[in-house]
Amino acid sequence: MTGPAGGPSAVAPGSVAVLANPAAGRGRHSAVLPLVRDLLAATGRPVRLLTAVTAEQAASACRAAVAGGAAAVVTVGGDGTVHLALQALAGTDVPLGPVPTGTGNDFASDTGFPADPARAAAEIAAALRAGRSRPVDLARVSAPGRPDRWFGAVLAAGFDAVVNERANRMRWPSGPRRYDLAILVELARLRPRRYRMVRDGERDDFDAVLVAVGNCASYGGGMRICPAADPTDGLLDVVVAGPVSRRTLIRIKPQVRRGGHVDHPMVRSLRARQLTIDAPDLVCYADGERLGPLPVTVTAVPGALRLLR
Incomplete structure (x- = not known):
């Protein structure tokens, strides 16, 4: 074997x-x-x-x-x-x-x-x-004082994570409408955050509303947030949406379903073997599950999982 x-x-x-x-x-x-x-x-x-x-x-x-x-x-x-x-x-x-x-x-x-x-x-x-x-x-997530976690699809550390956090705190309404309402609430509160990212040893400070780290391309039931991600290439795909306005984000979001958002001039696509992300007052979610507050270090681990295929 x-x-x-x-x-x-x-x-x-x-x-x-x-x-x-x-x-x-x-x-x-x-x-x-x-x-x-x-x-x-x-x-x-x-x-x-x-x-x-x-x-x-x-x-x-x-x-x-x-x-x-x-x-x-x-x-x-x-x-x-x-x-x-x-x-x-x-x-x-x-x-x-x-x-x-x-x-x-x-x-x-x-x-x-x-x-x-x-x-x-x-x-x-x-x-x-x-x-x-x-x-x-797979991708391994390390954070100070917390055990390592693994994810297979996408880690969200920005607007989408904030929406998840809001939806999980809400008691009403039930079902998908809770998430829809959370989006409306957080759109009204939208503001860029100051991120610090160290990608394969190179530091990058920037303002953004969304950062997604993909081992795979999709999250949220088929939204291709990291459309070029390949879970067999040993790399992480990183998509950054800069300090866009509320109106621009509303225009970009529908394009995520097919991956067209990466063509917008305010969206950057990057790759890394390892990166550390930090931003004030933000948590991250991966595979739709809450991992906790930033900072986190995400590492691509080639062949970390075997599949019955």
């Missing part, structure tokens, strides 16, 4: 652990889990469903499964469920199979898995049956 940074590799003998989020996608894919279990069981491997109520329990269950000798982990959920599994799988030879059933499935999509959960599950089962896995990059 090759190490995590190698090429195609065999999957070790053993059981498959399944981490499912029944609330992912607001429960509209509730029938997928039995299908996933049947397809995995048909490979001849024991299948074990990891039981967890909270995110902390889910992360702990994944770590215990890996430590206990699981040959692979399959997630049934969205980017948040994948994010929990990454914390246990990064840097190991235990591969991941993401079955996309969440509201946002950016990591699964950007690493080549079908958007249809049944098709994705069938492809994962086929890879498992063939004993096949392939490497993909």
Whole structure:
């Protein structure tokens, strides 16, 4: 078997652990889990469903499964469920199979898995049956006084992170309308922040309203914020939107869906193996999950994860 940074590799003998989020996608894919279990069981491997109520329990269950000798982990959920599994799988030879059933499935999509959960599950089962896995990059986030975290898709450290922070504090309304209202509130409060970024040893101080760091291209359910990002090139893509006005940001935002925003003269696209980002009074989110306040150091780690593909 090759190490995590190698090429195609065999999957070790053993059981498959399944981490499912029944609330992912607001429960509209509730029938997928039995299908996933049947397809995995048909490979001849024991299948074990990891039981967890909270995110902390889910992360702990994944770590215990890996430590206990699981040959692979399959997630049934969205980017948040994948994010929990990454914390246990990064840097190991235990591969991941993401079955996309969440509201946002950016990591699964950007690493080549079908958007249809049944098709994705069938492809994962086929890879498992063939004993096949392939490497993909991850990003490691380090911050003073906090344990390292891993992410697979995009880290947001600007307007989008502020919107997430606002939406998570709101008790009303429910569902997507909460996020829409949070955008309106934060647009009214929009102001550039002074950033300090050290990118591969070179310092850069600038004013901006948005900084995104991509291992993959997309976040937020298909918004291609870092459209040139490639999770197999060993690099991070960094997109910076400068001190744009509220009106300009409103014009740019719809273009993110197809990646056209990077053509705007106030948007910069950069690449790095490692960067440190700092700005006053800002937190960052990655894979849609809160990582905490800046500063953070983000490092590209080639081949840190294996996928059942």
